[in-house]
Amino acid sequence: AFRSHLQPAGGMNTVNPQTVENTAPFNNPGVYQKDDGTYEVVILAKTFAYAPSKLKVPVGKKVRFVLTSTDVTHSFSIVNTNVNMMAVPGQINTKEYSFKKPGNYLILCNEYCGTGHSFMQTTIEAVK
Ligand code: CUA
Numbered sequence: 001a002f003r004s005h006l007q008p009a010g011g012m013n014t015v016n017p018q019t020v021e022n023t024a025p026f027n028n029p030g031v032y033q034k035d036d037g038t039y040e041v042v043i044l045a046k047t048f049a050y051a052p053s054k055l056k057v058p059v060g061k062k063v064r065f066v067l068t069s070t071d072v073t074h075s076f077s078i079v080n081t082n083v084n085m086m087a088v089p090g091q092i093n094t095k096e097y098s099f100k101k102p103g104n105y106l107i108l109c110n111e112y113c114g115t116g117h118s119f120m121q122t123t124i125e126a127v128k
Contacts, residue, residue, distance in 0.1 A: 017089035020044070020070055031057055038062040041124075045074040045087035048116030050107070055124040059102050065095045075110040078124065084110065099126035 020026045025042045029051040032040045039061055044051040046069065057063050067076050069087040077084040083097050099105070109120035 013092045014090055015068055015092055017068070017070055020068060020089075025066065026068060031055060038064065041065045043067045043076060043087075044070060045076060045109070046070040047072060047074075047114050048109075048120040050076070050120075050122045053122055055107075055122070057099065057124065057126055059099050059126045059128050061098060063097050063099070065097065067093045067095075072113050073111050074113050074120065075108075077108050077110045079106040079108060081105065086111070102126050102128050 015023055015026065021044070025040075026044050029042045029044045032042065034040055039057055041055060041057065041063055043065060045067065065076065065083065065085060067085050067087050068091060069089045071089060073089070074087040075085060076087055078097075081097060081099075083095055085093050085095050087093070104123045104125050107122045107124055109117060111117075113120065
């Protein structure tokens, strides 16, 4: 089941990294179904993990990733897709993507971010 509609602040592309965890939409990272049938995935990167830790989206739907970092520069790179986003503190990056095949996709941090860098990964599940 997907969480219901939530409207993030429109048009905003910067955010204070000191207060980002209390700032919508990043105070509630997750997968949201929008009124138009598309999906928004709100992700917060921080040393050395992503919030939320588990992601599930439907195959064939437009998914808009909305990303920032709380601390240092990370990336959010979904293997075998063209989603390769920088997670920069203070900056909100977005990217649209539709998963064509169901499955579990590996997400890696491709920016060296410290001692835990090589363990910073998660998965996103695309479901029919
Ligand atoms: Cu986060 Cu490397």
